[in-house]
Amino acid sequence: MFFKKLYVRIWLAVVLAVAVLTLLVGWAWRLTAEPPLRNVVIRDHVGRIIGNGHSRMRRPPDIGFGENSDRAPDAQDRWLGPYSQYGNDPEFVVLMNDGQMVHLQFPRPPQSPWSRPPFGFFWTLSLVGIAVALATYPIIRKLTRRLELLQNGVEKWGEGDLSIRVPEAGADEVTFLAARFNHAAERIETLVKSHESLLASQKSLLANASHELRSPLTRIRMGLELMGSSASPAFKNEISRNISELDQLIEEILLASRLDAREADMGTIESVDLIGLAAEECARVNAELDVQLASDPSATQAEPAGPSDLPVQGVTKLLRRAMRNLLENAKRHAAGEITVTLRKTDRQAVISVCDRGPGVPPGLQERIFEPFYRLPGATERDGGVGLGLALVKSIALRHGGTVSCENRPDGGACFVVRLPLSPVDKV
Template sequence: MWLRFTSHLYVRIWLAVVATVVVLAFLVGAAWQLSTDPPQLPIREVLVHNSAGEIIGKAQTKPDRKLGEGLEFDVLTRDGQTLHLELPRPKRPPSNSWTRPPFGFGWMLGVVALAVALGTYPIVRRLTQRLEGLQRGVERWGDGDLSARVTVNGSDEVAFLAERFNHAAERIETLMDTQKSLLVSHKSLLANASHELRSPLARIRMGLELMGDGSGSAQRAEISRSINELDQLIDEILLASRLDARQADAEPFETLDLTGLAAEECARVQAELGTAAQTHSLTVQGSARLLRRLIRNLLENARRYGTGEISLELSQSGMGTQERVVIRVNDRGPGVPPNQRERIFEPFYRLPGASEREGGVGLGLALVKSITERHGGTVRCEDRPGGGASFVVELPVLAAA
C-alpha cells in the first residue's frame, strides 16, 4: 500500500519538501540549543524570626546554584549559631525543552512540519496534475490515437513541453493523412487502369484467334502467353485492390472442404497431394474463391521456380480452440535466403536474379499473405529438407458438428 501511494510523482515531491523542512528545522533547533548559555537563576533570601517577630538571622542562596537544584541556606544567628536550611524541589515528571507544551521545540517542529505539508501539497499537486495530463495524452497518442492532444496551461516548462507535443502530433497526423490519401489514390488509379486494360486485351486475344494457325505459330504462341500473363496480372492487381479496400469482406464465409479444394488445384498443375490420416474432412470457415486463389498462387509459385516434383500436404495441429489446418507446399527450387523470407511477401518484390522468363511480377505471394490474414491465419517460408522451399499456411479449423 505504501509503495503504491509513493509511486505518484506528486507524493514523492511533497514528501521531499516536508522532510527537507523538518530536517532543516531540527538542525537549526539543535544548534540553538547547543549555543544557548544556561539561564542565570535569581538570588533568593530567607529571614529567620523569633517568637517575638524579631529577625534573628538571614541568608542568601549561593550564586552558582544550578537549574533543578533545591534551595539551601546557611543562616548565621545573632548568638553566633549557624543554621543550615534546605528546601528540596517538589518531585515532578521529567521533561525538557523539546517536549514541554505549548512552546517546546518538539511541538514547534511538529507545527512547522504540519504547516509546510498543508501549504506545499496544493502547489505540488497542481504541478504534477499537468504532468499527468501530458502523460495521458502521450499514452493515447502512442496507442494509435493520432488526434490526441494535451491542454496547455501557463507559460512554464511544462506548458512549453505540452505545446511542442501538440505541434509534433499535429504534423505527424497531417503526414499520415496525406500518405493514406496518396496510397488510396494510387491503388484506385492502379485498379482503374487494370480494369480498363481488359477491353484491349480481349480484342487482341480475339484478333489472335482470328489469325488462325500459320507459319508464325511460334510468335503466335508467345503473344498468347504474354496475353495470359497480362490477364493474370490484372486479376491479381484487382484482387489486391479489393483486399486492401476491405471489399472482400462482403464475400460470405462458409464451411469449406479444404481437401477437395486442394485436390482440384493439384490436378490442374499435376502436383502431388498428401494428407495425414484424418477421421473427418479438413474444414475451414472462409471464402472458397479466396482460398482457391491462395492454393493456386502457392502451386504456381512452386511450378515457376521449382525444378522437380511439387507436393501439397494437408494436416492438422493443436487441440480444441487452438486447432488449425496446415497447408504446406513444397518445391525443389533454389530455396529462399533467410534474410529474404519476410520480403518475398511484399507486393511487387522479387528475389534478386529472378529471370523475366520465369514470369510473375511479385504479387502472388503478397496475395497469399493478405488472404491468409483475412482468414485469421499465418504464412511463412521454410527450408525443405533435401533442398528447395516449403511455404506453410496455418488456418483456424471449424470444429465438426
C-alpha cells in the same frame, strides 16, 4: 499502486525532507541555546554582596546537604547542586557571609506527560509535517497532473489515434515537452495522411487501368483467332501465352484492389474443406500433401486426418487462390520437391508450403509480402510481378489469419498460413 504514482512519491519526499530538516534544526537549537541562570547573587540594602551561589550541576561528594542533613557547606565553597529532596524544580542554595543559608526554589508550572520531552517535540514535528503536506500537495498535484495528461496523450497516440494532442499550459519543461510532442504528432499525422492518399490514388489508378486494359486484350485475342492459318503456330502460341499472363496480371490487380477495400463483398462465407482443396491444388503442380491431426495437444505424435477433419469458414475461391499462389511461388523458386502440410491446433488450421529453393534472407521475410516487391536478383524470366504473396497476405488477413515466411534448417523456405477455426462474420 497508490505509492507508484509520481505525484505521491514527490509529495512524500518533500514532506519527509521538511520533517527531517525540522528535526535537525530543533536538535541544533537545543544544543546552541543558552543554559538557564545558574548564578545567584544576594546584596544588602546598600548594594554590597552578602552572599552568592553557583551551580555545578552535580553534588560535591564530600558534602551531604538537605532537609535531613545537619551539615553546611564551607564558607569558601559556595555552590548550588540539584537536590532530590526538593524535587525537580530549579533550586539555589546560597551561603551567606554570616553563616546563614538562603534556599531559593523556582517551581515550574505543571506539564502534561505528552508535552514533556521527547513527546512535545514529536508533536511539534507532526504538526509541521501536516502543515507542509497540506501546503505542498496542491502544487505537486498540479505539476504531475500535467505529466499524466502528457502520458495519456502519448498512449492514445501510440494506439493509433494520430489526431490526439496534449495541452500546453505553463512555461516550464513540461510545456516544452508537450509542445515538441504536438509538433511531432502533427508532422507524422500529415505524412501518414499523405501516404494513405497516395496509396488510394495508386490503387484507384491500378483498378481503372485494369478495367480499361480488358477491352484491348479482348480485341487482340479476337484478332489472333481471325488470323487463321496465316500466322505460324509458334507465333500464335507465344502471343496467346503473353495475353494469358497479362490477363492474369489484370485479374490479380483487380482482386488486390477489392481486398484492400474493406467494404467490398468478396463472396459467400461457407465451410471450406482445406484437405480437399489442398489435394486438388497439389495435384496441379505435383506437390506432396501431408495431413496431420493432433488428437491430444500433449502428444508428440500426430495422427493422419480424414478429408473433412479440417474445415474452416471462408470464401472458397479466395482460399483456393491463396493456396495456388503459394504453390506457384514454390514451383517457380524450388529446386526440388514441394511439400504441403496441414495441421490442426486448438484454435487454428495451419497450412505450410515448403520448398527446397534458396530460401529468403531473414531481413526480407516481411518485405516479400509487399505489393510488387521482388527479391534482389530476380529477372523477367523468373516470372511474376510481386503480387502473388501480397494477395496471400490480404486473403489471410480478410479471414482473420496470418502468413509468415520461415527458412528451413536444411535449405529452402516455408510459407505458413494460420487460419482461425472459429466462424468469421464477413470476409
